[in-house]
Amino acid sequence: MNRSQTWSRTAAPGEVIYSEGYAGERLLFVIADGKVEISTRCEEKRVVTATLGRGEFFGESALLGAEPRPSTAKALSFCQLTVIPANIIEDELERVSPLLRHVVRTMIRRAKAKDDQLATYTHADFMPGVVSYAHVLSLLAGAERVEPKGGWLRQGPAPGAGEVSVALADVVHKCRAVAGHSRPHVMAMLRRMEKLNLIAMESGQAASHLGGADGGDGALGRQVVTFDPVRIIDRAGQVADHDLDVSINSELELIELGDLEALIGVERTLLLNKLSHGEIADELFAFRKSKVLNFVEQKGVAYFSKRANRGSGEVKTLDDLLFVDQRTLFDAVNALDTYDLAKLLASLQDPAVSERLQSVLSEARKNEISWLMRREIKSDPLELEGIEARLISAVRELRARAA
Template sequence: MKKVSPGEVILSEGYMGLPAIFVIKDGQVEISITRDDIRIVLGTLGKGQFFGEDVLVSSEPRRYTARALSYCELQVVEAAAVKVAMEGIPSFLRHMLRSLIQAAMKKDEQLAGHENIQRQSDILSCAHILALMGAADAPARAARREREGEPNLPVADVIRRIRDVTGHSRRHVAATLKRMAMLNLISLNNGSVSLDANADGVVSAAQTLSFHPTAIVTRAQELAKHNFDGRLQGELELIGLDDLETLTGVERNQLLKKLAAAEIAEDVFNFSRTEVLRFISEKGRDYFAKRQNRGQLESVDDLLYVDKRILFDVLNGVDEFDLAKLFQQISDKELLTKLYGCLSKSKREEIEKIVAQSDGGDPYEAEQVEQTVLEAVKALRRPPGASAQAAEPASPY
């Protein structure tokens, strides 16, 4: 019998140790293996289970580490005694027993390899898979008398194989291959991996990729050490204006005005999708729609923060047709409600009639009306005797 304390190592990977099988009488034991400096847990054993049976078929050092998770009592059965007992059973049963032990050893290796790939960076995982595919394709390349150092594999086959191993989506795998091409780990031939709006990888049947089969894993490991994969992933995540418009529901003209006024550029400077989605989640879509610099009048959106008495004086002095042109270009319902509320009943009804009969209006003419209204509001807000230049805050640009 052997008693061990929690955390105590019973068998150590890479060392011979005691040539014996350990039966767990009480407690729990963790079985783990190390691959590329990553500890991978193969399983946890409990009362009645055993480990160390590989000594019956191999004289090599232990393939894994066995560590006590709790106080354990172990029955130690020397391998020599088991081998003597095995000689007394039919040869067929001895063969079955050895085959079962070897099959379990092989499954542990496969599980360790698969779990290691899952824990690695996407690029390093793909590099390992490509290296295996390149090695498998070597005999076919030799038969075709192709250059052995440069496998040329169909991208569709590569994506399918990587998905089978990693479980990632087609879009995710295609994006990873694009990053690998940008890092010169692979070369994409006959075009590049393209993605459609439905989050599926669209790959031509003629599309292939090539790489150096012996160097790709080493280079990917070096890149992983310096986190080039993560940095490049961040760059690829930069969001375009079209996507920003879609995510926030705010028209691009309004977004551009807010960017020009430096209202959101500092908060979401890199405009990554994750940051935009975080701001939408925390602050709502209105964060991108409403003006932040309330003290300035730079666009019609700023009228939302102007006193209603000033708006009443300004708007009722502007022609109904001009106001209709302006109102048709405003998408902010809160702002429209406020502006309509600052009009006399007859003027409001007239503008609504014009808008209903219009085909959308001219944005250029609306911009001219916008400037007229803004200048009139600035004039009314200006203290008596103050110049226009002194009344307005200095532009940050």
């Protein structure tokens, strides 16, 4: 096949773009939109070597000749790809110096060798390490409470006790003592376990501390490792004994904002509004599907859609008008010039704020403002800031009088 032009193609979630071990057509791919996973096989295990997004490319091994593909490329989401025949790149390379051609091809070979080593290292060192560290954490959970004189009592984790938190400094100290690993190695292993959703590392107060941790641990002393001491060993074993797909697809899968919208039935504008005001828990910012479903089960879908009532705090932005009483808002909005109010409503991005403002208007004024807005009025950003400031100032003044 000899094509001289590039073209576009799409890939559905889960679609294999090319498979390891098959040569196929000599094509490179640039990701215009979506995410692609690059993986390889090592000892009958699948190892993910890269997750690529918009603007990145893959399939560069096609420039090494008609060799079998060293990896598998699979779409993780709906993807729009630009396909580039290898001969186009080769023609470009022919126009540059032989030295540059040699550098490019050498870099591709080295990247391929590095991926092979990474796959081998991942299963030779990482997977058994996960299980070993899971055992250490389970033992740490059994070292329950510090006694007043600095000693600690051993007791196994109670069945059904749920998650526990152990000081990160204690975990690092114990893992170094048991496994003989350096502190950077221990931290790297813990971060990998966190990515697999086996543990969570966060700021907080540990339920228990061991005698090995002291104030000299600096930032480590202010962090904790949270995990389920009963399930962690079994879950670590599942990750080590099976394809990562088994765990990732069921519980550890990261979810896109669009997928989250479809999963819980809440529009992304409402989700982003909640996120922007810090009203959704920090651990959900990664949008792990298991976490999202847990919050839906515990708090209901309203957790993601309804704004939290801030009480009678200071009014600083238009969003705060959602929590101003009806009478105060009525007086403030009706004191605003109709033309200015129409400009303000036309510029609002948050439908909740727009509906709140319109809820205190009479039908006659609503019709007047609607007529003005249909004229596609244009406003200067500075003018809008002034209108917004006057409205907020009026609300503050009215509330101050009432107080």
